[in-house]
Amino acid sequence: MLEKIAMTTVILVSIALFAKRSRDLVGFLGLGRPDDRKPRSVGPKLKEQLVVVLGQRKLLQWTLPGAMHFFIFWGFIILFTTIVEAFGAVYQDGFHLPLIGRWGPLGAIQDFFIIAVLVGIGTAFYIRRVQQPGRFKGSHTKEAEYILYAIGAIMLTILLSRSAQIALGHFPYDTAWTPVSNAIAQLFDGMSRETVDAIDTVFIWWHSLIILAFLVYLTYSKHLHIITSGFNVLFTSERPKGALSPMHIDxxxxxxxxxxxxxVITDLTWxxxxxxxxxxxxxxxxxxxxxxxxxxxxxxxxxxxxxxxxxxxxxxxxxxxxxxxxxxxxxxxxxxxxxxxxxxxxxxxxxxxxxxxxxxxxxxxxxxxxxxxxxxxxxxxxESRFPREMQGALQNLETTGNPWGQPPQAREEWMRGTSKQESLEIPHISDNPDADVLLWVGCAGAFDDRNKRVMYDLGKLLQMANVNFAVLGGEESCTGDPARRMGAEYIYQMLAEQNIEVLRGHGVKKILTACPHCFNTLFNEYPQFGGMFEVLHHTEYLNELVKEGRLKPNKDMPGTITYHDPCYNARHNDVWKGAREIIETIPTASYKEMHRHGHGTFCCGAGGGRMWMEERMGKKMNMERTDEALASASDTLAVGCPYCNIMLSDGVDERHASKDMVVRDVAQILLESIELRPDSGTDGNGNGQSSNGDFPAAKEIEDSSGRAAGPDDPQTTG
Ligand code: SF4
Ligand code: SF4
CATH class of the missing domain: 1.10.1060 (Fumarate Reductase Iron-sulfur Protein; Chain B, domain 2)
Structure with a gap:
């Protein structure tokens, strides 16, 4: 009786402590800003719970730690039955779960998971102590190890208690199903019944006390995630991956x-x-x-x-x-x-x-x-507190509608081509209102020399494929992506509303762009302001034209090509197939994947408005990615983003490696494989700033852009 009173007291105190802390934690959440996260679609949410929480999919992307966590996680779920059995045993000798408590397979599963969790704990110690991955730097590693010890103790005590129960003869399962517990029960051979009974009681108590202490402790520790993970996954944003949270500004x-x-901390959402x-x-x-x-x-x-x-x-x-x-x-x-x-x-x-x-x-x-x-x-x-080199870009966005600070009429310069090329005749949307697709040029495509070349080649490809397209010319403004990601939401909203009005005014339905940032903003963020358009990235669109036979790569391009996935394509929008499929169609070219690719790509360093900020510390990101590309020993580094084009071209130049590797947009590679032009493939990275075939206005435009020189220059200098 005394034992039952003591256990009841401990359980009630633990539950009270757990409840008090839980109430405070929920209270903390109530201090945050509101955020409407009501799940709108039951099916996908259920799937996410099954895949991410129960299936541990994201953890299993990393094989060893993923498998370790999988078994510990599922061990805790399955072994909830042994926890109930342990507490029940305090109140009643030979306690068993109703209905399933004598079912042999359950005993077998329990035995299996006790061992699986112990192996998992051993693996966790191996990872932490032997492998010592850098990702734990800054984590509370000691606390994590205490928790592992506690889980290990929970497993060992229940295993020994089960074995003692077998020796005492009141184990609820047929021992043929529980070979591990049964084998350990041999340890008690020769001991008196009273001794084994006392050992069982000690293990049951230790087991129960550790669990109750764990229950309270986890609400104060990083292991709170055991309780909150399911909720956090349930309330994951249903916005498209690449869209930032909208902000109401009146x-x-x-x-x-x-x-x-x-x-301050209360400005965070719950x-x-x-x-x-x-x-x-x-x-x-x-x-x-x-x-x-x-x-x-x-x-x-x-x-x-x-x-x-x-x-x-x-x-x-x-x-x-x-x-x-x-x-x-x-x-x-x-x-x-x-x-x-x-x-x-x-x-x-x-x-x-x-x-x-x-x-x-x-x-x-x-x-x-x-x-x-x-x-x-x-x-x-x-606070008006930001890196000083951002000032120019923000001012330009506000006054001229592009971070380069160029006048709207300069937006069609790219159509003139280089001094060796013929001008492209591309109609303005008002002259071709029935265009099937609007080509969104983007600021980099309009004002950066090497990207003007990309736009020219893309325009040429579209004409070769007889695509009925048009442009906005001077009516186009920056989508606002850099402003929004720099935190200047009011500039972003001004630009977004202006662009949506222009696009709607021309009845535009379908937009094609060579910039993943424009693609993401037009497709994922403009709907927040009522702008609903079909938006395509040029790698996907060109791939369709190739598949339809409207573009036929037929010139040999011997050599190896690798492709750098832009983050805003591959990771934020799952766009990564088109570029690879185009490259595969190019005769005699071979394709080589970089180590980090697809969803796992490595940023060129220009996203999030960083294009307009100086990188003062550590190794420059574009150099890290350039080194990785060079290590692939490819002849061509294919890109599908104007920012990546700038960053990686600069990287190759800075490594003095332009003889080993050229950086080309996928559109340029495709055009080269259709018709070899006199000025293609012969000028290093084709940055448009060399002497052969420059855009006539290149230098002039750069000087008048308002971009500061030297340390204030954006990262185009690598
Ligand atoms: S935020 Fe926390 S849980 Fe998520 S990956 Fe980083 S360390 Fe892990
Ligand atoms: S730069 Fe780092 S913190 Fe920022 S989005 Fe990429 S991984 Fe996350």
Missing amino acids: VEEMSEDDTFGAS KQMLDGMTCTECGRCQSQCPAWNTGKPLNPKLVIMDLRDQLFEQGPRLLDAKRASEAELQAAVGTLPPLNPQVLEDEVIWDCTTCGACVQACPVNIEHIDVIVDMRRNLVMG
């Missing part, structure tokens, strides 16, 4: 007290707070982050952990204030330290290229980019 209703983005509580500190995001991998201060794992620590530090007093009154809460919020630079250095926030590698890698669907951009929004719109 200039007329604005007051001085309004905050933009995230200034979902961003839940992200922090769910982080497992596994470091998968950090291991994939191009900023961290090239020696920058940004570490996406530490961003999430530092925000969580700030919430846990400030949460209790904010919650007390909230429980007192709204006025006290506001007073407490007024004393919160700013997130930047107190919790996270400004530099950390500006290092991000929004490449999405972290989000892709995270096994519990944490959304790093949104929170980073929210902090940028505050720095730009609330």
